[in-house]
Amino acid sequence: MSLHRRAATRRKVVLMAVAAALLLVWVFPLIWAVIVSFKSESDVLAYPPTVFFEPIGRNYEDALFGDFSILDSLATSAIVSVSTTVLTIVLAVPAAYAFARLKLPAKKSIGFYTLATQMVPPVGLVIPYFLILNKVSMLDTYTGMIIVYLTFSLPFAIWLMVSYMEDIPFEMEEAAFLDKATRWQTLWHIIIPQVRGGIAVTVIFVFLNAWNEFLFAVQLGGNTVRPVTVAMYNFVSVEQTLWAKLSAAALIAMLPVVIIGIAAQKQIVKGLTIGAVKGGGRR
């Protein structure tokens, strides 16, 4: 018995060691980025890399207010991401309700259509959008960028919201109908409060995807609309070796999504797994 237990303990120790090593693989690049962001340029270039050094805040100052300020890009990312999120939710929530609950002609084909639009490769959209927006002089405009961002956020949001709408018990709507509530009242007062959690998950995903988007931003934006992802990329191609400043700027740029990620970790996992657990139903 004790032999058994000792073997089990040893197995557990090995398991934890392997798991901890893997954990390190995932967390190390980020910790290293944080360390580098506090180094001076001379400390950065020391090789082998130094672990002990005088930390400085200069890189963050520069990234925010100095020559390499990314404040404008942060504002741009915020405007584009928030507008995209609001528009997407306003369009997707009612549509998802109708899909999940109401009699709708050609429901199957419309459902297939929203799913199929998610399979379009982004490069297959950025090419025609470049030609079209160029023709109507809308390259490098907020309107153009937000329209383009709807192409990936809207089908995804409808798909995600339908799964939440399907979970609402029918009794809720029926009770409302018996109370002679109009359809709009039912939607607004009964349905939407019921799917508040689902809306939160959808908001998080749409916002994250919009904030992190790069392909459309780099090709359809410009000097007016330059989200942080593009600012980061330009930083490296122009300032090849200012890696401490890059790390600081990148960490600032990623701060909103990291905060959301940690704060809404449960909701994100729920959103990720919803496809795995019940994605079979409609596909």
Added chain:
Amino acid sequence: MQGRVNREGGVHQGETRFALVLTAPGILVLLVTTTFPLAYLVWSSFQTINLAMPFLDGFAGVQNYVDMWYDARFWHALGLTGIYTVSSVTLQVAIGLGLALMVMQIPAGQWIFRIVAILPIVLAPVVVGLFWRTLMLAPNFGMIDFLVQWLGFEQINWLGAPTPALISVIVIHTWQWTPFAFLVFLASLASLPGDVYEAARIDRANALQRFWHITLPLLRPAIVIVIIMRAMISLHAFAAIFAATGGGPGTASEILNLYAFKTSFVELNFGYGSALAVALLVITMAVSGILFYVRTPRRREASA
């Protein structure tokens, strides 16, 4: 749905009209923002559109597709797309599943793993590509470069030599997205019924048998959906590769997605770029079609 309509009768008159009012704006926006550009893409794939030589522009028939057939760079990119997708998805599923099984055994520290796993997922791929290009892989600076030499191996030019560059972009993608697979598998494992394991333990099944005959079949739906979702993302991967290698050196890490992009925006040959993008779309639909087909009959079997 059917029963409900019959039961409620009159109450549901006007339901269709209401449903149309709710869906019309969303579907109209989708039609305008997605379907119209897509139609435009297909149209331009039959055109010569070259911003560098606009005087040649015009209808090209199937010439772009004929060119593609004889284009060695296209077949090379297609092969790389296959290698990139299959290897990164396999690695994500294998490591993610292994890690999830391990973490299930250590209930006390699970929250640390969950927090760490969420971080790569929420980062912008372009930032991940840049971090790896500089902090991890850059010669005489990056941590991995340092480790390789410290361990006594010869220095490897990770992003500057063809095979290491391809391995690097696969590793970067795997690093960023394995946590996705891990979190999905962890959630699925947590929702498995415990009593089957009890029964198996009484039957004296060993750990491997329990995994093979119980856990794996129960996880099957989650594994299949992860493969489908990750394959789509791999096929369309762009920002991390673009930031780390730009598809290079030469065309060593140029998957089809990047080739279509570069043809259009670097060589300004939009007609041929469109044709390449159409090819990628067709491949995506074929792959997802096959994956969904593989999945469906099993479901019926299970529910029967």
